[in-house]
Amino acid sequence: xxxxxxxxxxxxxDPVTAPFWTGARERRVALQRCLRxxxxxxxxxxxxxxxxxxxxxxxxxxxxxTIWSFAVxxxxxxxxxxxxxPYTVAAVExxxxxxxxxxxxxxxxxxxxxxxxxxxxxxxVTPDVTLVRFRVIA
Amino acid sequence: xxEVATPVGGRAAIVGVGETRQGEHPGLTGDDLAVDAAKAxxxxxxxxxxxxxxxxxCLTLDGQGTDLAIGRLLGLNPAYxxxxxxxxxxxxxxxxxxxxxxxxxxxxxxTYGANQRTGRVDVTRGPARADFTEPHGLVHIAGPAALAxxxxxxxxxxxxxxxxxxxxxxRAFARMNPLAIFRGPLALEDYLAAPYLVAPxxxxxxxxxxxxxxxxxxxxxxxxxxxxxxxARLLGMAQTASLRESQNPxxxxxxxxxxxxxxxxxxxxxxxxDVDVAFFQDPTxxxxxxxxxxxxxxxxxxxxxxxAEGRTGPGGQLPVNTNGGQLSESxxxxxxxxxxxxxxxxxxxxxxxxxxxxxxxxxxxGAFFKGAATILGRxx
Ligand SMILES: [Zn+2]
Numbered sequence: 148x149x150x151x152x153x154x155x156x157x158x159x160x161d162p163v164t165a166p167f168w169t170g171a172r173e174r175r176v177a178l179q180r181c182l183r184x185x186x187x188x189x190x191x192x193x194x195x196x197x198x199x200x201x202x203x204x205x206x207x208x209x210x211x212x213t214i215w216s217f218a219v220x221x222x223x224x225x226x227x228x229x230x231x232x233p234y235t236v237a238a239v240e241x242x243x244x245x246x247x248x249x250x251x252x253x254x255x256x257x258x259x260x261x262x263x264x265x266x267x268x269x270x271x272v273t274p275d276v277t278l279v280r281f282r283v284i285a
Numbered sequence: 286x287x288e289v290a291t292p293v294g295g296r297a298a299i300v301g302v303g304e305t306r307q308g309e310h311p312g313l314t315g316d317d318l319a320v321d322a323a324k325a326x327x328x329x330x331x332x333x334x335x336x337x338x339x340x341x342x343c344l345t346l347d348g349q350g351t352d353l354a355i356g357r358l359l360g361l362n363p364a365y366x367x368x369x370x371x372x373x374x375x376x377x378x379x380x381x382x383x384x385x386x387x388x389x390x391x392x393x394x395x396t397y398g399a400n401q402r403t404g405r406v407d408v409t410r411g412p413a414r415a416d417f418t419e420p421h422g423l424v425h426i427a428g429p430a431a432l433a434x435x436x437x438x439x440x441x442x443x444x445x446x447x448x449x450x451x452x453x454x455x456r457a458f459a460r461m462n463p464l465a466i467f468r469g470p471l472a473l474e475d476y477l478a479a480p481y482l483v484a485p486x487x488x489x490x491x492x493x494x495x496x497x498x499x500x501x502x503x504x505x506x507x508x509x510x511x512x513x514x515x516x517a518r519l520l521g522m523a524q525t526a527s528l529r530e531s532q533n534p535x536x537x538x539x540x541x542x543x544x545x546x547x548x549x550x551x552x553x554x555x556x557x558x559d560v561d562v563a564f565f566q567d568p569t570x571x572x573x574x575x576x577x578x579x580x581x582x583x584x585x586x587x588x589x590x591x592x593a594e595g596r597t598g599p600g601g602q603l604p605v606n607t608n609g610g611q612l613s614e615s616x617x618x619x620x621x622x623x624x625x626x627x628x629x630x631x632x633x634x635x636x637x638x639x640x641x642x643x644x645x646x647x648x649x650x651g652a653f654f655k656g657a658a659t660i661l662g663r664x665x
Binding site for chain 1: 410423429436
């Protein structure tokens with residue numbers, strides 16, 4: 148990557164989303180389930196978009212899922228990713244419900260395909276920020 | 286979803302269109318370009334600015350184009366004014382039509398101007414925080430479009446050659462449009478030889494970034510003939526606001542556009558076969574592919590063969606984006622599509638004129654959460 152100031156980083160200390168980022172730092176995928184209607188709020192939200200309740204519980208899930216689609220960035224369209232190209236971004240349908248975006252880790256002799264099963268992987272981008280990626284389930 | 290019809294029924298009409306040269310305008314702001322376009326549109330409508338009592342402006346990605354700024358530059362104190370952040374022209378036209386039909390204004394000037402090319406505006410990131418997408422590198426509209434197209438390929442067997450037919454068809458039109466920025470030949474072989482930008486999309490699948498201004502004059506239906514050019518009457522308009530965005534299933538495929546299509550055709554009282562020329566706002570070619578299906582010009586999954594057979598190109602059964610669209614003409618957020626639609630209905634499009642065009646459709650989206658469509662028609 149091309150220097151810390153050039154990175155595109157999430158805000159990890161927003162109280163609504165912080166438990167997700169804390170989980171990622173601890174190598175966990177944490178999702179927020181509504182205590183009233185059981186809807187998984189993704190992205191995390193203070194108020195449930197289904198039932199408007201606030202009460203919530205963070206659950207650690209396995210984080211496995213199925214590739215819904217993926218895009219291969221051959222050109223860096225933002226300078227923050229100039230050193231990363233080519234890179235692959237996938238949309239993964241988690242078994243737990245939400246469609247989550249994440250990088251696909253490369254693996255020997257694996258050409259990704261829609262429908263492939265993947266599991267989470269974790270990348271410490273800075274001491275504070277860990278991103279959830281995905282890799283094919285061997 | 287409630288099926289709300291908006292039977293504008295010709296009670297508003299476009300009577301003036303104007304634009305600046307497209308490309309690069311060093312030294313001019315987006316507001317300057319909006320003003321220059323406004324002068325051209327007023328001249329086209331044959332009116333003085335004092336006849337304008339409504340102003341609808343469109344905010345650029347970098348925050349230019351407020352009604353306050355444009356009104357001040359043009360010396361306007363209108364009865365009604367507003368600024369939309371997601372113009373794509375359709376939303377602006379609908380707001381102006383509502384102002385006219387409610388009696389809040391009689392003659393509305395609509396403007397958009399951007400200097401995003403020479404101003405080096407960052408078009409890769411959205412205006413809101415996107416903590417769960419952008420840090421992974423999912424930046425620029427080409428990324429989500431690539432996700433959507435690969436999914437389409439998976440579901441329906443659509444090929445890259447078929448997708449390429451869209452950029453090729455639009456370039457064939459652009460070659461006949463002096464306003465277009467990209468006018469060089471583009472054959473399917475050229476398309477396939479182009480490198481990937483975000484695979485499976487190539488450079489010709491993605492809009493250019495350009496400077497320019499566009500403006501439109503709308504007036505009440507009973508005044509539509511008080512102007513030098515034949516009016517383009519609003520026969521129907523419809524929108525959807527899919528504001529739950531990524532919470533909606535298959536949101537990248539925009540399934541929520543289908544009800545907009547049903548509503549706009551019902552409101553206008555025309556059938557799909559009545560559409561002589563169609564305009565699909567096209568930040569990427571994938572939008573055209575999706576909208577051909579959602580607006581019902583072919584069945585789900587059939588847009589690939591539909592475009593590959595040349596049906597949307599010159600001489601096709603449904604000419605699409607006869608100005609060249611944002612892929613070849615200029616990136617004006619759909620505004621130039623409307624200018625072209627009006628000129629097609631006037632019969633002013635020279636070699637790219639669709640013979641006898643009487644009904645035009647303009648469909649657009651605001652990113653992955655809003656959709657709008659307008660049907661325009663000639664009086665005679
Ligand atoms: Zn709930």
